[in-house]
Amino acid sequence: MRLMSNPLSQLDSIEADLISRVCHGEHKAFEELVRPYERLVYVTAISVLRNSADAEEVAQEAVLKAFSKLSSFRAECKFSTWLVQITYNEARMKLRKDRRHLYESVDDPQQGKEGDYWPKDFADWRLIPSELLENDQVRKALQNAINSLDDMYREVVNLRDIQSLSIKETATILGIPETSVKTRLRRARLLLRDALAPGMDGLWHTGHPYQKVRPW
Amino acid sequence: MATIEISCVEVWREISDYVDADISAELRLRMEAHFKVCAHCSAVLDGMRNVVGLIADGRLFQMPEGFNKRLYSKINPSE
Numbered sequence: 001m002r003l004m005s006n007p008l009s010q011l012d013s014i015e016a017d018l019i020s021r022v023c024h025g026e027h028k029a030f031e032e033l034v035r036p037y038e039r040l041v042y043v044t045a046i047s048v049l050r051n052s053a054d055a056e057e058v059a060q061e062a063v064l065k066a067f068s069k070l071s072s073f074r075a076e077c078k079f080s081t082w083l084v085q086i087t088y089n090e091a092r093m094k095l096r097k098d099r100r101h102l103y104e105s106v107d108d109p110q111q112g113k114e115g116d117y118w119p120k121d122f123a124d125w126r127l128i129p130s131e132l133l134e135n136d137q138v139r140k141a142l143q144n145a146i147n148s149l150d151d152m153y154r155e156v157v158n159l160r161d162i163q164s165l166s167i168k169e170t171a172t173i174l175g176i177p178e179t180s181v182k183t184r185l186r187r188a189r190l191l192l193r194d195a196l197a198p199g200m201d202g203l204w205h206t207g208h209p210y211q212k213v214r215p216w
Numbered sequence: 217m218a219t220i221e222i223s224c225v226e227v228w229r230e231i232s233d234y235v236d237a238d239i240s241a242e243l244r245l246r247m248e249a250h251f252k253v254c255a256h257c258s259a260v261l262d263g264m265r266n267v268v269g270l271i272a273d274g275r276l277f278q279m280p281e282g283f284n285k286r287l288y289s290k291i292n293p294s295e
Contacts, residue, residue: 031288038284043277052280059283064290118228121263122256133275142276161271167238186232192271193263 015079023071030067037080040163041087047158048091050147058094062087077172084159084173117187121197145195153188160185222246227257235264 021029034041041062046055066086073082132138146157159170160181167185171178222243227250233239234247251258270276 027291030291034287035284038287039274039279041287042279042283046277056280056283056286059287060290063287067291116225116229118225119256119260122259124255124259124262130270130273133270133273139276142270146271157271161268162277164272167236182233182238186229189232189235189264189267190228190260192267193260196267197259197263 012075012078016075019070019073019079022067027067030070033079034063034066034083037083040080040084043162044084044087044158045091047146047154047162048088048095048151054094054098055091058091059087061094062090065090078169081165081169081172084163084165088155088173117190119190119194121194141196145192148195149188149191153184153191156181156184157188157192161189220246222250224250224254224257227251227254228260231257231261231264234261235268 015033018029018033022033041059042055045058045062046052049055049058062083066083069086073079133142146154146162149157155174156170159165159173160167165173167178167181170181174181227247230239230243230247234244239247251261
C-alpha cells in the first residue's frame, strides 16, 4: 500500500506534540516519535550500505543525530522525511569513509546512465505469488538484484518502491528534481525486471554485462 | 473515436509512470490499446508490476532481531 502523498494533519499534530515534549526534556517521548519509522531508517541505511551490521551502526548514529538536532526541526517537511534525510547523510558519510567495491553492477555499461534504457527480455513472466518471499533464495535474489543497481538507482527504488514514499518526498530527500526521480525509477525498474525475468537464456546464471539473479 | 497508435519505444518510456497511474487519461488509453496487441510490451508490463509488487513487500528486508532495542542505545547508554 502506498503512503498518502499529502501529510496527515492529525499525524503531524501528534508528532509536533511529541517533538515539543522531547525538547522540554521528556526524552522517552523520542522513542515514541521514531518507533513508526524504525524500519524506514533501517532499510534506508541498508539500501546505501548493503550490509546489515553497517546499516545498524548508521541507524543508531542517525537516530542519535536526530535526537540531538530535534530542536532545529522546523516542520518544513514531514518528520519522517527529515529523519530519512539524516539517515541518508550518515550512510553516505560512512560509505565515503569505507568505500568498497564488492558488488558487480547489474547495470549495463554499454548504455549511458542518463539515456534511455530499453528492455532486453520479452518473455512472459507469469505472476509470482508473494508467498515466494518466504523462500530465502527468492528473497536473496531480489536483494541481490537491488544491491547490484548503481547507487543513484538503488536510492530511488528504496524510497519509492520499498518504502512507498511519493515521488515528491523521494525528490526532497535526495535533493533532485521530481523528473529525475521518475527517470531513474523507470530505468531501475526495467533493469530489475530484466535481471529477474524468466526469459533470455532460460537459466539462472551470472555474467557480464548482463547479469541474471533470479532463482526461478 | 480511433485511438492514436503509440510505438513500443514510447510505451517503454512511459511504462513506469503507467504502473504508478501517473499519466494522462489519453495516454493511458493509447497504452492500453497497445498492450492488447503487443505481447512484448505486455510482458514488460507484467514483469515490472511483479518487480514493484515483490520489492514493496515488507518481508524483503527484515530488520535484525533486537534492532529496535539497540537503535536508541547511543541516546540512553545505560539501557
